[in-house]
Amino acid sequence: MKKIIIIISLFFTLLSVAQSTYTVTSLIDNNSVGTLRTAINTANSDSAINEIVFSAELIGKITLTSNLPNVKSSYTISGPGTSIISISGNSKYKMFTLDPSAVLTITGLTLTENSKGTSTNPGTILYAFESSVLASNISITGNTQGYAFYAGSDNSLISFTNSTFTNNSGNRFITSDFGSTPDTTSDNDADYTNKIIVTGCTFSNNSGMIFFVERYVKLDHCIFDNNSGLIGNFRGVNRFQVLNSTFTNNTGATLFSFSSWISNDGWGMETLGNNHHLFDGNLFTDNSGIVINTGSVNDQSKTTIINNVFSNNGIEYTGSPIIHTNNTLGNFFDSVLFNSSDSKITVTMNRAVFNTNTGSGELQASDFRFLFKGNNATLQSVTPSSISSDGNIYTLGLDLSGDIYGTETISLYPIINSIYDINRNIGGAVQKNNTTLLNFNISILSSAGESAVDNTNPYVDENGKIGSGSGLTKYGKIITIP
Structure with missing residues (x-):
């Protein structure tokens, strides 16, 4: 049962x-x-x-x-x-x-x-x-x-x-x-x-x-x-x-x-x-x-x-x-510019910045690094050689050897956890507006009476005309003369 x-x-x-x-x-x-x-x-x-x-x-x-x-x-x-x-x-x-x-x-x-x-x-x-x-x-x-x-x-x-x-x-x-x-x-x-x-x-x-x-x-x-x-x-x-x-x-x-x-x-x-x-x-x-x-x-x-x-x-x-x-x-930088007269980089911040998250501390050269792109000159150090400031504008020393031709670029990056604003926000390792062309002013008068004021006009042709392209160094050397 x-x-x-x-x-x-x-x-x-x-x-x-x-x-x-x-x-x-x-x-x-x-x-x-x-x-x-x-x-x-x-x-x-x-x-x-x-x-x-x-x-x-x-x-x-x-x-x-x-x-x-x-x-x-x-x-x-x-x-x-x-x-x-x-x-x-x-x-x-x-x-x-x-x-x-x-x-x-x-x-x-x-x-x-x-x-x-x-x-x-x-x-x-x-x-x-x-x-x-x-x-x-x-x-x-x-x-x-x-x-x-x-x-x-x-x-x-x-x-x-x-x-x-x-x-x-x-x-x-x-x-x-x-x-x-x-x-x-x-x-x-x-x-x-x-x-x-x-x-x-x-x-x-x-x-x-x-x-x-x-x-x-x-x-x-x-x-x-x-x-x-x-x-x-x-x-x-x-x-x-x-x-x-x-x-x-x-x-x-x-x-x-x-x-x-x-x-x-x-x-x-x-x-x-x-x-x-x-x-x-x-x-x-x-x-x-x-x-x-x-x-x-x-x-x-x-x-x-x-x-x-x-x-x-x-x-x-x-x-x-x-x-x-x-x-x-990634938006601390307003601009990064090259000063050809003294071979320095100027970065303009869009806010007050500090090198601690307590709202104090002056930025140091070691708070930044450079990235150089070009085939002629050589960047001797990725760390700026000097730093000075005026309000939110910082001037950084650039240690280059050799001639620049105006086609080179420098990009500027904050070191991770090195730059802060008053609200303890961190400047990211990648910033907008962080790259500049290493351009420079020159003064050349050709036999045809034309003048060149920057290195986007690099050579003088057989008629004495100033052409276009790249090639003048910061010393005013004419690279190509037909």
Whole structure:
């Protein structure tokens, strides 16, 4: 008798396990057994189904023929990998719309070819209204329409982890609005009721605005490269954080901008923290436009930019954020010029600078290094031979041997962690406006009555005419006489 009870118990246990998943076995989109559409309908109506999986033999694209059914309960859709199964909206149909209180966990799928979304009809790929989407290891690619993702109202969450967004051209791609708003700044995600959290994701080769958001957003340990539009337009209310991420070769005129209630009517001015808008620990390099447009004076009073590295960007950030410190900046130099009369280099700083991070200490020659390019003269030392200053203008001795011909260049670089401004920002090892041509003035009168005043006119031809090119040395020697 005991054996029979054990066998019956084991049978029902196995049956329970078998019923916990629904396996998609077909790429066709209809209501037949084995389709994704049927899997969602079954999971919605059967609380025993907690996961939708895909047959190991199934490879290819599911192209929708109508909107997928709403997700009405909580379960997981586990794809086999982004290179194996993709879901296409067919540029007409919505993918995953969640009913209130539903929680959808989705992984291992490619989502592509979304339908058109608008401000009144958003969320054509994922729509969370008083519900949560937990997306990981998914690929979002080849989507041409905006408003693809939307989080709306209280108790709404869209979380992306270890996912990729590539070659999408939809404008206002990820959006949010509505939900209660705390008027104090908290570091606890749980204090915010409508949020988008993006962790460990890559955004590459996208055009159009990516984030157009009215509520809480946190980007952490992400990569943004070769995107051509605005990355984030942070609007409305709630906190915005960009943390520990890398931004490279993005070509948008501006990467981040603010247009919030703070700027419009001063909401939260008395209670919000200085780090309500926070950029911390990021690397921004080779981006052609403005990296951060800090917005109005009110927005700037709630913006903190700290511990970032900026190198070779158009403009690091505009305005005067309330806290901007411990950043490595590539924009300390206004100009670097060669003085031919005494063979010295003049560098003009655009701010007061020091050789300690305490706001004191005169710069030393050893705080700089030269890089010389040319085939004639020789640089004897990469360290300036002398230094003097007049306000923000520094004159550096240049130790050259041999003749210069006007085609040589000198580039000037700060030594790492040697030059600081009053806010403890560091002059980066690579600076804009850091190179000058070793040109010089000459005075030559040719037999034809022409005069040359610099070494861009290097030779006199057979008619006594001054030609063009290069070749006069700083001593006025004529290198070529036909």
